[in-house]
Amino acid sequence: MTESQVDLEGLVRLRRDLLASGMTDPQIDRLVRAKVLKRIRYGAYVQYDLWEQLSPEDRHRLLARAVRARAHSATALTHVSSLIERGISLWGFPLDVVHTTRTGGDHRAGRRQKDWVPHRSILEAEDREELNGVVVSTAPRSAFELTTLGGVERALVAVNRLLHAKAMTMIEFKEQADAHRDWPGSLTTNLVVHLADARLESVGEDRFSYLVFKQGLVRPEPQFEIFDELGTLVARVDFAWPELGVFVEFDGKVKYERYRRDGETLDDFLMREKAREELVCQLTGWTCVRITWADLARPELVASRIRKVMAARKSGVA
Structure with a gap:
């Protein structure tokens, strides 16, 4: 059982058990209407307040x-x-x-x-x-x-x-x-x-990798490491096309929750992420493409933008 999961042992109460405890069907129905019990499915119940708290x-x-x-x-x-x-x-x-x-x-x-x-x-x-x-x-x-x-x-x-x-x-x-x-x-x-990759760290990254495949883009390197002039690891970007000088960062709730430091506000985190992106661009000379969860619903548009960035890089414009 993971830390976020609830121990559900013994929480489901069947109709036959409620009847055996002395309740009647009309009483059970009244408890359901009063939101004391929650009918999970026919003949199965749980305490209503507990149900409301569950994910x-x-x-x-x-x-x-x-x-x-x-x-x-x-x-x-x-x-x-x-x-x-x-x-x-x-x-x-x-x-x-x-x-x-x-x-x-x-x-x-x-x-x-x-x-x-x-x-x-x-x-x-x-x-x-x-x-x-x-x-x-x-x-x-x-x-x-x-x-x-x-x-x-x-x-x-x-x-x-x-x-x-x-x-x-x-x-x-x-x-x-x-x-x-x-x-x-x-x-x-x-x-x-063929497409599975254990290196991907979130649902958002999984979906972006599928977008890349579906839209016929060159498959990028996931979790690409960036080093400074002294050989010190300073960043790891979500996806990169090193030969094209383009990298992708996926902005999602999971990243905010995973990488925010104790006591750090969302604004502080975003400023730190911006500084990190600027450092990567300075060290590599690459162009960053940021992808959000909403962008995944527009795969053709995302692919078009990435192709334009790649084309600009090839022509020396970016």
């Missing part, structure tokens, strides 16, 4: 426990739900749907519901483990599973986050891809294998 990820984890409480005993959390249980950052996947797979018996999955997708497969012993008191698919298996849900970009984010967290190795991920070549979605899997 979207922990709400998903609680929903997953509500699903498992009424599911077949051989049900394991897989796909999106396995990664959320690991505390891995995701992008583009809805968190109001729980994904499961059975760990034994036949391949029957059960009926799909609006908040639950039981996948038709069997999770063998080598592909599952226990985490935070629930059975989940292993990190390499989960990574492969997400590539089958469609969408290269969102699958790439998940795989990179697992790689960067050292929850799995690239070899382990490739082994899963090779072992399931006959599964639907193998083309997405193969592309994610």
Whole structure:
């Protein structure tokens, strides 16, 4: 369990347990209307004030426990739900749907519901483990599973986050891809294998790397180190094209939270970042392109701007 995750053991209360404690259905309904209880899904409840305090990820984890409480005993959390249980950052996947797979018996999955997708497969012993008191698919298996849900970009984010967290190795991920070549979605899997990079440090960097690929730009070097005249490391830029004299810095909330010093205001941090950028430009003579989260929604425009900067560098204008 990560430091930011909440211990959810015993928090889900099923209808049958509430009835056994002496409550009636009308009483339960009144508590829900009064916002004393929160109905997570049919027949499953939690204290309302606790639900309000939970992050979207922990709400998903609680929903997953509500699903498992009424599911077949051989049900394991897989796909999106396995990664959320690991505390891995995701992008583009809805968190109001729980994904499961059975760990034994036949391949029957059960009926799909609006908040639950039981996948038709069997999770063998080598592909599952226990985490935070629930059975989940292993990190390499989960990574492969997400590539089958469609969408290269969102699958790439998940795989990179697992790689960067050292929850799995690239070899382990490739082994899963090779072992399931006959599964639907193998083309997405193969592309994610090609694009995955453990060096990327955030969801924003993952998405920018996909933008580079999708827009046909030359692949940059991530986490490029900059040294001063004495050979001292003074900076590490997010992406760089050293041969073109261009580097990219991604501005995102994660960077602010990770690199702000104790007691440092946001303005102080931004001023320090500006001084750092100026130092890099002075030492290298390169041009900086800053990318924001909003820019990622306009990939063609971003790519066009980068191409213009590169063209200016080649012509000696920049």
